[in-house]
Amino acid sequence: MIAHDSNFLKENNARHMWHPMAHPAEMIAHPPKVVMAAEGVTLTDVDGHRTIDAVGGLWNVNLGYSCDPVKAAITAQLDALPYYSAFRGTSTGPAIELSYRLADWFAPDGMVRSFFTSGGSDSVETALRLARQYHKIRGDRDRTKFLSLKKGYHGTHMGGASVNGNANFRRNYEPLLPGCFHIPAPYTYRNPFNETDPERLAGLCARALEDEIAFQGADTVAAFIMEPVLGAGGVIPPHASFMPKVREICDRYGILLIADEVITAFGRTGGWTGSRLWGVTPDLMCIAKAITNGYFPFGAVMISETVADAFESNHDAFGSIGHGYTYSAHPVGCAAALACLPEMDKADLAGNAARRGTELLAAAQALKDRHALVGDVRGKGLMVALELVSDRETKTPVDKATIGTVFETAYGAGVMIRVSGPNIILSPPLVITAEDVGTIAAGLDAGLTAAGG
Ligand SMILES: Cc1ncc(COP(=O)(O)O)c(C=O)c1O
Incomplete structure (x- = not known):
């Protein structure tokens, strides 16, 4: 591996590369997280901060990162x-x-x-x-x-x-x-x-x-x-x-x-x-x-x-x-x-996805009960979304800054989630445990609390 120090990576982040599904100017203004290593279902970023990967790469790392x-x-x-x-x-x-x-x-x-x-x-x-x-x-x-x-x-x-x-x-x-x-x-x-x-x-x-x-x-x-x-x-x-x-x-x-x-x-x-x-x-x-x-x-x-x-x-x-x-x-x-x-x-991936998915959906429902920001919760297996709204009556989609706060706070609390429009999308590796589900829910809870909802 080419070893670059973290300052080099931070300074050059999104400067010379356009990211898929992103505005180049926004990536320069708010550079993306730099993931450097992964083990099991846990990512480590350029600052050594560890997060559970509730995104599963991009719906694809179903067996986690350590499948030898x-x-x-x-x-x-x-x-x-x-x-x-x-x-x-x-x-x-x-x-x-x-x-x-x-x-x-x-x-x-x-x-x-x-x-x-x-x-x-x-x-x-x-x-x-x-x-x-x-x-x-x-x-x-x-x-x-x-x-x-x-x-x-x-x-x-x-x-x-x-x-x-x-x-x-x-x-x-x-x-x-x-x-x-x-x-x-x-x-x-x-x-x-x-x-x-x-x-x-x-x-x-x-x-x-x-x-x-x-x-x-x-x-x-x-x-x-x-x-x-x-x-x-x-x-x-x-x-x-x-x-x-x-x-x-x-x-x-x-x-x-x-x-x-x-x-x-x-x-x-x-x-x-x-x-x-x-x-x-x-x-x-x-x-x-x-x-x-x-x-x-x-x-x-x-x-x-x-x-x-x-x-x-x-x-x-x-x-x-x-x-x-x-x-x-x-x-x-x-x-x-x-x-x-x-x-x-x-690993009985389909079976585990069904079991952990039921738990994750229930946890997301509980978050909806506690946070007015959550307008809808949907899921099947380990595909779960929380749709955020600024007003439950009108179903007005939440603004970018608010959902950004949810993301940053959850990240700080050790959970990588994915934001897509007004949705928080959860698609963790299919090998996650019940304890991991609890960690993901706690990170989201912290994020929603910080976002004021
Ligand atoms: C249902 C579906 N079809 C097609 C694609 C495109 O796949 P790729 O990004 O590997 O080209 C995706 C990617 O997320 C997808 O979710």
Whole structure:
């Protein structure tokens, strides 16, 4: 490691680097925390201050920071074969083995093939392209449109940004892909129907999907993409009936269902996948993040038998995949993923996420009872959000300074949280203990108290 003293790092922080999802001027005015080391679920910053990581990296370090078998697999693979391509004509051992293992891992979701990528945005882009190609192969050449949920997050490539449901990620980059349309999300706290009953809201949103399909013309729609539990949009778990209704509507109109499981695959919701949690088998499934525990940039699109059959039984130019990345099936990423799978099983990550998630949600509810700043609390497994408001009656979103105080105070008290708009998002590693849940809640309590609410 290059050793720079802490003064050098502080002086140069955000001066020569633009940060994703941040205003460069704001980063210079308020430089980011500098994380230097991590162990278990604890981070150490440049001043030696330690915090429990209630963010889990970025929803990805599910096994924590000390997963030695994964580190060992990465170094062993670097020694054996640090890179080779999977473009037509060549493959590698880890790529073959991982695709074999994933077919087994995702069999309950009906997935039979993998297409490897370098991360979540790549996976979404790949799924959108494969969906269009699927219809072209079958002669449905007009099926090019995509439908998605407002508040949904699908990464930042042009395709993903186009199906994204948040203006912040869209408007500075417009015009985006034509033919992308959005329907209301099953977000009980705020929705255009003023519906507060989650089940009735799920029905209304499903009806909105059907209306949009009719309006567009069903034979023009390629796919509907959704996160089983919306993550970056503020942790919005739909009612259990929503995704099954979506599946049924997609089936009725010949529309593919893409499950964007970049966050939800590998246990975070308390189910091994979000689709499985809701009892749905999608046509394509985007995965990334925890597949390598965040230790290597990697992802995949998992492909169902229906889609695989269409491609594999086609022998003209339409079936050939004109898409892929230099780092698709990177052998080091494949080796990392192969080492992660048994570790996830051993640690019973989905089970622990369900147990600790119940405790964390209860702790967040208790904070809502004590602090008027907390307008809403939502969660599923170890995805939890507290939405802060300055006035519970009007649901006015809290200002930046107030939520900034919550963040800084919690950090000082030893808890790293994530602020996204008016939401505090909690997505700790899935290996946290009940005691860790208590620590996170205490840090938040201190933050909310300091913010005056
Ligand atoms: C649901 C979802 N899809 C796609 C992405 C994009 O993944 P990446 O940032 O790895 O490109 C994310 C990232 O958070 C995500 O949450």
